[in-house]
Amino acid sequence: xxAGAIAYALDGVGYRIGDAEILADVTLEVAYGRVLxxxxxxxxxxxxxxxxxxxDARATSGSAVLDGRPIGxxxxxxxxxxxxxxxxxxxxxxxxxxxxxVEMGRAPWIGGPGDLDxxxxxxxxxxxxxxxHLASRVFSSLSxxxxxxxxxxxxxxxxxxxxxxxxxxxxxxxxxxEDVLRIARDLAAQGRAIVVVxxxxxxxxxxxxxxxxxxxxxxxxxxxxxxxxxETTIERVYETPVRVMSDPDTGRPVVLPRRQR
Amino acid sequence: xxxxxxxxxxxVRDLRARRVAVYTVGGVLLVVGVVLSxxxxxxxxxxxxxxxxxxxxxxxxxGWAPADPLIEQTLWQIRFPRIAMSLLVGGLLAxxxxxxQAIFGNPLAEPGVVGVSSGAALGAAAAITLGLTxxxxxxxxxxxxxxxxGATLIVYGAARSRGRTESITLILTGIAVxxxxxAGLAVLMFVGDTASREQIVFWQLGSMNGSRWPxxxxxxxxxxxxxxGTIVLARRYDLLSLGDRTASHLGVHVERLRILSIVLVALLxxxxxxFVGIISFVGLVIPHLVRMLIGPANRPLIVASFLGGGALxxxxxxxxRTLLPxxxxxxxxxxxxxxxxxxxxLIRRSRRGAGGWS
Numbered sequence: 001x002x003a004g005a006i007a008y009a010l011d012g013v014g015y016r017i018g019d020a021e022i023l024a025d026v027t028l029e030v031a032y033g034r035v036l037x038x039x040x041x042x043x044x045x046x047x048x049x050x051x052x053x054x055x056d057a058r059a060t061s062g063s064a065v066l067d068g069r070p071i072g073x074x075x076x077x078x079x080x081x082x083x084x085x086x087x088x089x090x091x092x093x094x095x096x097x098x099x100x101x102v103e104m105g106r107a108p109w110i111g112g113p114g115d116l117d118x119x120x121x122x123x124x125x126x127x128x129x130x131x132x133h134l135a136s137r138v139f140s141s142l143s144x145x146x147x148x149x150x151x152x153x154x155x156x157x158x159x160x161x162x163x164x165x166x167x168x169x170x171x172x173x174x175x176x177x178e179d180v181l182r183i184a185r186d187l188a189a190q191g192r193a194i195v196v197v198x199x200x201x202x203x204x205x206x207x208x209x210x211x212x213x214x215x216x217x218x219x220x221x222x223x224x225x226x227x228x229x230x231e232t233t234i235e236r237v238y239e240t241p242v243r244v245m246s247d248p249d250t251g252r253p254v255v256l257p258r259r260q261r
Numbered sequence: 262x263x264x265x266x267x268x269x270x271x272x273v274r275d276l277r278a279r280r281v282a283v284y285t286v287g288g289v290l291l292v293v294g295v296v297l298s299x300x301x302x303x304x305x306x307x308x309x310x311x312x313x314x315x316x317x318x319x320x321x322x323x324g325w326a327p328a329d330p331l332i333e334q335t336l337w338q339i340r341f342p343r344i345a346m347s348l349l350v351g352g353l354l355a356x357x358x359x360x361x362q363a364i365f366g367n368p369l370a371e372p373g374v375v376g377v378s379s380g381a382a383l384g385a386a387a388a389i390t391l392g393l394t395x396x397x398x399x400x401x402x403x404x405x406x407x408x409x410x411g412a413t414l415i416v417y418g419a420a421r422s423r424g425r426t427e428s429i430t431l432i433l434t435g436i437a438v439x440x441x442x443x444a445g446l447a448v449l450m451f452v453g454d455t456a457s458r459e460q461i462v463f464w465q466l467g468s469m470n471g472s473r474w475p476x477x478x479x480x481x482x483x484x485x486x487x488x489x490g491t492i493v494l495a496r497r498y499d500l501l502s503l504g505d506r507t508a509s510h511l512g513v514h515v516e517r518l519r520i521l522s523i524v525l526v527a528l529l530x531x532x533x534x535x536f537v538g539i540i541s542f543v544g545l546v547i548p549h550l551v552r553m554l555i556g557p558a559n560r561p562l563i564v565a566s567f568l569g570g571g572a573l574x575x576x577x578x579x580x581x582r583t584l585l586p587x588x589x590x591x592x593x594x595x596x597x598x599x600x601x602x603x604x605x606x607l608i609r610r611s612r613r614g615a616g617g618w619s
Contacts, residue, residue: 054510080512093366093502094557104500108512154503158511 005032007162008053008071009194012062014128015048015217021216022045022048026064028238034163035184035194037204037225040214046197049214050166053195054085080089088170090151092139098150099135102126125156128183130176144171152180156187163187169203179205181207201255205229206247213237225256229253273417280565281556284554287568291348294575298347299340301583302520306332342484346472346480347592348535348571351543353484355570357529358490358544359551364522365428368552371545374435375523376412378541379442382535384408386446386461402466402476402535409531417523441500449594467538467593468496469578483532487525494522495560502557520592522554540593542600545571559563 008030023045025132030036038046051057052064055071061172064071066082074082084105092101102125106118126132129149134142139150148171155163166185177200185207186195186208198204204211205225213221213228217238221228234242234255241258284291299311301449314336325334354372361370372378385405386391392402416438420431423609450508451456497518500508534540547570548562555561577599581590 018605037600044531056506056509071546074516076509077512080510085507085510087504087506090507091504094368094552096499100499100556100558101503104503104511107500148264 007032007067007102008050009065010059010213011065012060013049013052013064014061015045015052015058017149023052023059023218026214026217026219027062027213028219029224030162030193030195032193033188033191034209035188035196035207036210036212036214037208038195038197038201038214039201044214044237045217046214047166048217049195050085050164050195052261054083054164077108077112077196080160081112082160083164084155084160086152086155086163086165086168090147095138095140097135098126098131098139098142098153101139101150102153102157105154105159108158121159122157125153126197128156129153130179132164143201145173145176148172148179149176152183156183161191162193162195165194167197167199169198171206177203180252201229201234201254205253205255206241225253226251229255263482273346276556280561283551283555283565284568287532287565287572291568291572293343294572294579295348297302297467298344298579298582299336299602301579302334302335302340304332304589311336335579342474342477343469343472343578344478344575346537347574349480349484349539350469350540351475351574351577352567352571353355353408353480353488353529353533354540354543355547355566355573356488356491356563357526357533359566360498360526360550363550363559364476364519365432366502366504367428368547370432370547371542372526373439373541373544374432375526376416376435376438376442377409377530378534378539379446380412380415381405381409381531382465383412383442383445383449384538385535385538386449386453389457389460390449390463392457399476401568404429406531406535409534410527412442413523413527413531415602416515417520422607461589464538465593466561466591466598467534467536467540468589469482469574469581470589470590472481472536480536482527487528487532488563491522491563494518494525495558495563498559499557506517514557538591538593540596542604543564545575545607546600546603547573 006029010029011027013023013026014021026049032082040046047053048057050072052059057073058072066074066227071256080236099158101119102122104124105125108165123132129152130151131146131153134146134150139147148168152168155165156225163184165180168180172180181196181203184196188194196208208225209222210223211225211228212219213233220237229244231244234244243256243258245254245256246252247254275568296308296311300308310327310332310569311326313323313536314327316323317326318337357372361372362368382405384407385401387408388401388404391405392498396403416431416435419438420427420434429589497508497513500511500513501515501518503511507555509515530544548566551562551565555565577592577595580583581592581595584590
């Protein structure tokens with residue numbers, strides 16, 4: 001996992017379910033040490049693309065390669081040691097505590113080369129996501145935002161070179177939204193590859209190195225936020241008028257819908 | 262940041278202490294139950310004589326051992342095999358229930374859901390009504406076992422589509438197969454003569470009566486192997502509680518785990534009901550009680566469920582033998598009598614509880 005090396009290389013990836021074409025001709029690279037934001041309107045194929053990267057779904061055409069090998073060639077445990085995934089909804093059946101749930105993130109490493117002393121890592125993950133005070137609470141008794149953060153702690157405990165987050169900010173308040181993306185930035189600074197699906201374009205612009213815009217199953221733009229998140233592109237893809245301004249502090253784009261008084 | 266660290270570690274220590282307490286209490290209850298059960302009956306035998314006889318059998322000479330060969334014979338040929346059978350059947354049913362609940366992420370799942378019990382009943386009824394005897398006195402048990410396993414495989418095969426099985430589809434398919442097996446059972450009772458009808462009814466009520474060592478041996482071998490299998494898989498069951506997709510992201514081959522587990526459940530339940538008939542609710546009640554005591558982690562849960570299920574049936578069998586003078590009450594009646602109201606309470610409690618099914 002050297003920064004700049006290529007984690008995922010997708011070439012002409014297509015994905016069909018029956019007659020429905022979900023993804024077509026998607027070509028992109030995901031590099032270590034960078035945060036890639038996947039954005040696009042509802043139904044654009046973001047989750048399907050994420051599913052192909054995680055190995056949940058198999059591309060029906062084109063090639064999807066992870067660390068030089070086709071994704072389908074990996075065993076479950078090998079994948080689990082390379083990439084961790086935070087899904088949109090996180091539920092836990094039975095009364096497992098927060099600590100138990102985060103500890104489950106260590107499961108792929110049991111008996112393997114990364115079988116370290118888990119406790120410090122688990123505790124560190126709990127603290128970084130601001131849930132250490134909930135450690136002995138039962139997961140299913142938590143609020144939506146707390147569950148999302150505990151699940152993120154589980155993902156951090158898995159300690160993988162690739163981290164994928166599917167709308168990690170959906171259930172979170174302003175502070176914790178920023179916290180999660182700061183964590184994503186920190187992880188990238190450690191040389192990890194981060195793929196994050198986001199709906200908030202300003203958030204994507206503020207924290208991502210690269211932004212990929214999906215529209216009707218196709219990749220319509222890929223590049224630095226300032227190059228990709230332009231008024232024309234966003235208005236074409238989202239079919240609603242927007243204003244793109246520059247954040248006075250960071251110079252990054254801020255996307256606002258144009259509203260009538 | 263040591264302040265937040267305290268409650269978690271304290272919780273873990275507390276949980277370990279509770280596990281040890283539950284194992285100890287379960288073990289003591291079991292031993293007391295065994296000694297009690299061995300002593301009760303038409304020929305009363307004191308606890309000291311029971312313990313003495315067991316000690317002598319394992320090669321420790323002592324003064325408590327009974328001198329009367331009749332007592333010795335009663336203990337070793339009638340009571341001990343029956344107690345061992347109760348213990349094993351209760352333990353295996355509870356383990357099977359714990360596994361079912363883990364793989365469906367639902368505390369209301371039990372082995373009957375996938376058709377094991379009704380398939381076994383259909384098999385037993387067929388053997389009785391058709392007068393099958395190709396395996397001598399074990400024919401009914403063998404056909405019952407085959408029926409249970411067969412029904413499970415049919416349910417699983419029918420519920421599977423495109424290499425995946427959804428829990429809801431599986432449960433609904435189970436209802437269909439259970440209904441079909443029920444109809445088959447009714448047909449067999451309709452065409453059978455009075456004697457076989459009576460035999461079928463009593464088989465379904467479940468009884469430990471007439472258990473012998475060779476049968477106990479078979480249940481023990483199959484049951485211990487299958488239970489060991491579930492203990493090996495226990496950690497993966499924990500991960501399943503995160504949902505199928507997240508479990509697979511953590512390296513669990515979810516579909517393979519489900520197939521393997523359902524086969525293990527069919528073995529555990531099939532071998533248990535084959536010899537003693539249908540005994541319901543043990544698989545539902547025991548794992549749930551144990552989970553309330555020591556939490557949901559599956560490895561301790563499976564071990565404690567075995568102890569708890571074994572103890573429950575040993576005591577239930579004592580009641581079955583002594584409740585009515587000079588009558589051997591079918592044990593299945595007792596477990597259902599206790600299990601029915603408990604099940605109702607469980608549903609109410611689960612609906613009330615915050616965060617859904619916990």
